[in-house]
Amino acid sequence: MRSFALAAASALVAADAVCAGPTLTDKQLPNRAASLPTVTASGNAFWAGKERFYVRGIDYQPGGSSANDDPLADKSICTRDIKRFKDLGVNAIRVYSVDNSKDHKDCMQELNDAGIYLVLDVNNPKYSINREEPEPSYNDVYLQSVFATIDEFAKYDNTLAFFSGNEVINDKPKTVKSAPFVKATTRDMRQYIGSRGYRKIPVGYSAADVSENRMQTAEYFNCGSDDERSDFFAFNDYSWCAPSSFQQSGWDQKVKNFTGYGIPIFLSEWGCTDNTRDFEELSALMSKQMSGVYSGGLLYEYSREGNKFGIVELSGSSDSVKEDSDFDNFKAALKKYPSPPGDGGFTATSKSVPCPTMDSIWDLGDWGESSLPAMPDGAKKFMKDGAGDGPGLTGSGSQNAGGASTGTAKPGSGEVTATSSGDSGTGRPAPPMDMNVLYVTGIAGIFTLVGTLLL
Numbered sequence: 001m002r003s004f005a006l007a008a009a010s011a012l013v014a015a016d017a018v019c020a021g022p023t024l025t026d027k028q029l030p031n032r033a034a035s036l037p038t039v040t041a042s043g044n045a046f047w048a049g050k051e052r053f054y055v056r057g058i059d060y061q062p063g064g065s066s067a068n069d070d071p072l073a074d075k076s077i078c079t080r081d082i083k084r085f086k087d088l089g090v091n092a093i094r095v096y097s098v099d100n101s102k103d104h105k106d107c108m109q110e111l112n113d114a115g116i117y118l119v120l121d122v123n124n125p126k127y128s129i130n131r132e133e134p135e136p137s138y139n140d141v142y143l144q145s146v147f148a149t150i151d152e153f154a155k156y157d158n159t160l161a162f163f164s165g166n167e168v169i170n171d172k173p174k175t176v177k178s179a180p181f182v183k184a185t186t187r188d189m190r191q192y193i194g195s196r197g198y199r200k201i202p203v204g205y206s207a208a209d210v211s212e213n214r215m216q217t218a219e220y221f222n223c224g225s226d227d228e229r230s231d232f233f234a235f236n237d238y239s240w241c242a243p244s245s246f247q248q249s250g251w252d253q254k255v256k257n258f259t260g261y262g263i264p265i266f267l268s269e270w271g272c273t274d275n276t277r278d279f280e281e282l283s284a285l286m287s288k289q290m291s292g293v294y295s296g297g298l299l300y301e302y303s304r305e306g307n308k309f310g311i312v313e314l315s316g317s318s319d320s321v322k323e324d325s326d327f328d329n330f331k332a333a334l335k336k337y338p339s340p341p342g343d344g345g346f347t348a349t350s351k352s353v354p355c356p357t358m359d360s361i362w363d364l365g366d367w368g369e370s371s372l373p374a375m376p377d378g379a380k381k382f383m384k385d386g387a388g389d390g391p392g393l394t395g396s397g398s399q400n401a402g403g404a405s406t407g408t409a410k411p412g413s414g415e416v417t418a419t420s421s422g423d424s425g426t427g428r429p430a431p432p433m434d435m436n437v438l439y440v441t442g443i444a445g446i447f448t449l450v451g452t453l454l455l
Contacts, residue, residue, distance in 0.1 A: 035157040036112055041202040041231045041264050045346035046160075046295050052346065054286065054339045055160075055266045055296035057092030057119070058085070058330075062314055064305035068125055068393055070099040071107075072118075078107035080319055081302065084312060086114040088327070089334045092160055093117075094268065094298045097124035100149040100390025108156045117160035119268075119298065121206070122149045122189070126397035129185065131168045133399075134178035138185065140378030141401035146185065147192050147382050148390030154198040161232065162201060163268070164189055167208040169217055173361065176213065179220055180367040184405070186221065187228050187414040188375055194416030195383040202231035206268035209236040215257060216356040222263055223355035224370050227414035229263070236269035236300070242276055246284045258293050262351035267297030273308040277326050279333035286337040291344030299330060373405035374413065 037049040046053040062077065063069045071077050072095060085093060093116060098104070111118060123129070127145035130137040146164075153159045164186040168178050182205060189203045207217045214235060221230040240249035258265055270281055284290050285297055304310025304324070311326040355369040356362050367373075 036115065036117065038157050038199055039117060039160045039202070040200060041161075043346050043348040043350055044262060044264055044293065044295075045344065046202070046232075046264050052339075052343050053295070054291070054344075055092050055119070055298060056286075056334060056339065057090045057094065057117075057296075057298045058088070058311075059096070059269060059298050059301040060085075060093040060303075061096045061301065061305070062303045065096065068097055070097065070102065070393065071095060072104045073099050073102040073107070075106040075110070076319075079110055080321060082107075082110045082114050082116070084302075084321060084323070084327075085111075085116055088331045091116060092119055092298065093302075094119040094121070094163075096121045096166065097393065098149065098152075099392045100145065100152050101392035104152060104156075108153075108158065112156070112158045117158045118153070118156070119161050119163065120149070120153055120159065121163040121166050122146045123163075123165065124393055126393065126395060126399075127391065128399070129165060129168055129178055129181050130399045131170070131172075131175040131178045134168075134181040135373075136402075136404050137399040138181040138373060138376070138405055139398060139401055140376040140403035142398035143185070143188055143376065143379040144382065144387050145391050145395070145398060146189060147379075147387035150189065150192060150198070150201075151196070151387055152390065154193065154196070154201060159201055162189060162203045163206045163234070164203055164230075166206045166268075167236070169210075169213065170208045171210045171212065173363070176361070176363055177365050177367075179217070180364060180372050183221060183228065183230075184372045184375070184409070186230050187372065187409075188379070190231070191227065191375075191414045191416055192383060192387075196386065200231075202264075204230040204232035204234055204263075207233070207235035209238055209269075212361055216362040218258070218261065218265075219353050219356045220362075222261065222353050224352065224372075225411040225414075226352075227412055228372060229352055232264040232266070232295075233261070234266050234268035237267050237297075238270065238272045240270070240281045240284075241272035241274040242278045242280060244280070246289055249281075251284055251290070255290055255293050260347070261293070262347070262349075262353060264295045265293060266295045269300035270297045271299045271301075271309065277329065279326075279330050282333045282337040286340060288340060288345060291340040292346060296339075372409045374407040374409040376403050376405045378403040 039046050039048050039053050060071060060081070062071050062081070095118060098120065108118070127142055150162065165182040168182050169175050186203055186205060193201055205221050207214060218233050221233055223229070240251060246252050271277060285294060301309050303312055303314045311324050311330055313322040313324065358364060358369055
C-alpha cells in the first residue's frame, strides 16, 4: 500500500513536470495553427487568459475613410502591412470597415501568427446609423449587415472587440439624439452574440473627442439594465500635444473623472500632430498613473492619408512602404514603455452608473434619460436563424430601407434566454482565478496524503 502511494505520488509529480512545458534550454517551435488566447472584459479591465491585457495598437485604414476598403480581404495587402505591425511591436489593430461578404481567414491567421488582435467597427458608410436622421436608419436591414459581420469574425480567437459605432455623437447638438439608436445596436449585438452561442466578444462604442458631452456619453453607455450596458467604452483623445505631460495634457483629470466607472476604458484614437510626435503619451498610458482605470489605446494611424497622422506612406496596392521617422519613434516608445506588471490595480467588480440627466447639451428628446427603441420586428428572427450572407460594401444600403423599430424596449428585453448551443449567454465574466494557488494546494495535499499512508 505504501509503495503504491509512493509510486502514485511520484507519477503525479513526474506528470506535472512533463506537462510544465519546455525548459529554458529547449526552444519550442512556432505552431502556425496555435490561436492567441481570447480576450475578455471583466471588472474594469481586459484579460487574455489570466493575464491583464492592455491595448497597445494602431488604427489601420489604408486608403483612408473615403476609400471604404477592406484591408483584411486582400492577403497581399495585409501581409505587406502585418510585417510592419510586428516590427513595431503592436498587439492590436483597429479596422474601420470590412466586407462581410468576403472571407478573412488568411489575414486573420497572419495577424494571429504575429500576435496581433483585431478591434473591428461593424459599420460602413452604406450600413450605419445616420446621425442626422437616426430613427429610420435603425432597421432590420442595417442589423442584418451588423450581425453578418459578427458571424464572419466571431470565429477568430484574435477578434478582440467590436465597435457598435464611431463618433456618431459629435459636437453638433442634434447628433446627441442618435445615442438611443447606437445604444440599442450595442444591446442587439450583445444579444446576437449570446443567442448564436459565440464566446463573449466585448462590444462597445468609440466616442468623439468632444469635451462637452464625453462624460454624458460614457455614463449613458454604462447605465440601465445589464443587457443594455456596453462591455467597454472607448474615446478618441488628442489633448496630449508634445511637449506635454500627464498633468499638462489634462489626462490626470480624466483619470479622476473615470475612476470607479465600472467597465474597461481605452483610447480608440490618440496621437496629436500639432507639434513633433514623441509618443510620450505611452509613458502615462502604460504606467500605474492610468492602469487602474485605462487599458491602453490605439495610435491614429498607420498610413498617411492626406493628413499628418500616418507613420508610413503607401503606394496603392503595391509592396512599396516608406517608413517615416515617426515609425521608428513609435516603435522606440512601445519598447521603452512596456505593459505595467501584474494586474495594474484594476477594479474586480463591474458596475453600472446612473444615466446622465438631460440638459441643453444632453437632450435625447422623447426617449428620456434611459428608454431605448425596441429591436425591429424583422430582425428578431436573426437571433435563432442567424443573419445569413452579408451584403458587403457594395450593397444597396440600409439607411432608408424600411423595417425600422416601432416601439420602446422593456428593460431586460435584450437578455439571452437560450442560445444555439443551448448555453446561457447572459452575464459578464468574472476576473480570472490565479491557478497557482490551486496548484500549490494540490501538490501539498498529495504529499500530506503520502505522509499519512507511511505512518
